[in-house]
Amino acid sequence: MICIVSVVLLLSMIGWLSWWWNEIWYVRPLKARCSASNVKIPLGHLGFPLLGETLSFLWLFNIVSRPDDFITFKKHKYGYKEGIYRSHLYGSPSIIACSPSLCKFVLNSSDKFTQEWPTTQVLGANSVITLNEGQQHSIIKSAIVKSINQPDYLSRIVLQIQPTIVAALQLWSQMPKINAFYQVKKVTLDYTMRYIAHLEIGSSQIDAIEKLYQGIVYGFRAQPWNLPGTAYHHALKCRKEITKKLKEELEKRKQKNKDSVSGESAIISDLMDGLMQMKNNEQRHLSDEEFLANNPHVLLKLREENKAMFKEDNNESITYEDILKLKYTKKVAEETIRMANLSAFVFRKATDDIVFEGYLIPKGWSVLVWLRNLHNDPTNFEDPMSFNPDRWDTRPKQGTYHPFGGGSRSCAGSALVRVSLAIFLHHLSIGYKWKLLNPGAKVKYLSHPLPSDGLEISINKV
Secondary structure, eight states, rough: OOOHHHHHHHHHHHHHHHHHHHHIIIIIHHHHHHHTTOOOEEEEEOOOOTTTTTHHIIIIIIIOOTTTTHHHHHHHHSSSSEEEEEEEEEEEEEEEEEHHHHHHHHHHHHHHHEEEEEEHHOOTTTTTTOOEEEEEHHHHHHHHHHHHHSSSHHHHHHHHHHHHHHHHHHHTSOOOOOEEHHHHHHHHHHHHHHHHHOOOOOOOHHHHHHHHHHHHHTTTTTTOOTTTTTHHHHHHHHHHHEEEEEHHHHHHHHHHHHHHHOOOOOOOOOOHHHHHOOOOOTBBBBOOTOOOOOOOHHHHHHHHHHHHHHOSSSSGOOOOOHHOOOOOHHHHHHHHHHHHHOOSSSSEEEEOOOOEEEEOOOOOOOOEOOOHHHHHHHHSSTTTTTTGGGGSSSSTTTTTOOOOOOOGGGTHHHHHHHHHHHHHHHHHHHHHHEEOTTTTOOOESSSOOOOOOEEEEEEOOO
């Protein structure tokens, strides 16, 4: 009997210590500093040692498919107005930023919050996403923006990528069903590779690159355990293979440039050529590593607008100028982007102790800017889970809409995303009808939202 009592007491002590260990280790040292300066520590709980709140996080995001409950629970327990909570995710004590004002402050304060990804090595230290703020990041991002986000370049891109999208829709209509996630991703990769590097590659090569790319996507937000069988380990291998393929193309380009007529100005025909010829302020060329159908009323309005714009000449293509005139299509695209929430949150790290509206953000802690909450909060968007393109007749409240991040770290390809989506919606709406085959399929939300069946649909010509 004594032995049983002793075991129960021991287990109780272990459980208590496990539950409070992170709070004791990370939070207790902060309390003295905060009380002396009349600053508050954000409410919340850091969970278990090492794991933090990872188990409940994964349960809600990938098992029961209720990702918004992770934040909703904190709001119910700690208060709705604060919009700032403490947690422990991805192996680090963390501050979760939910309010529009705090999200905007973090995204626009690159001097106070550095770019922080849990698995930087997967994307590479010189990736435009992970590169530290400064000259090199500015140079690379500027080159990308000039190549794919400016009106004159977008006008050319629209005509370049359109045949690939049209051909894909025709092919899908001849198949009994398609995995929309896989097929759309394959088409996007196809025209991206053709435009960025002018790689005329076959279907089998696209399939191989797509698998490598998917391995990277699954790994860059995984726990950084470099062990065989883990997503992180596999992602590192995938990145190595993709880097090898791109370096081979770079060598071909370099040899081609050497063989060109001496003194002749090289023509910058795509983004890769532009990056190869670009230099930093010290006139040093960049290294190779730095390259690397549930709303019928909506469909009816979308189809009417796009049929009015339909071009029977010029191989049925629409121009960038045409796209700018498709006002309702633009609203549909924007609502799609809002509801997709491809990045539920972005990562930063506090470079020093920072006080925001009376709350301490401790130095060295991760800051998760919870973009998904901004877009799904009914105080920001009325009836947020309803697909309503007409909500874009008015601008959203300031700081409530950040689908491409914000500040100097905002997505360099945001305009290209919107244009690509508009082209796809145009040709899909005027020429095809489709049916969702598994409307009840469960969705996993990490690393990005994805139905368990890959979104199976049947698509037919109208």
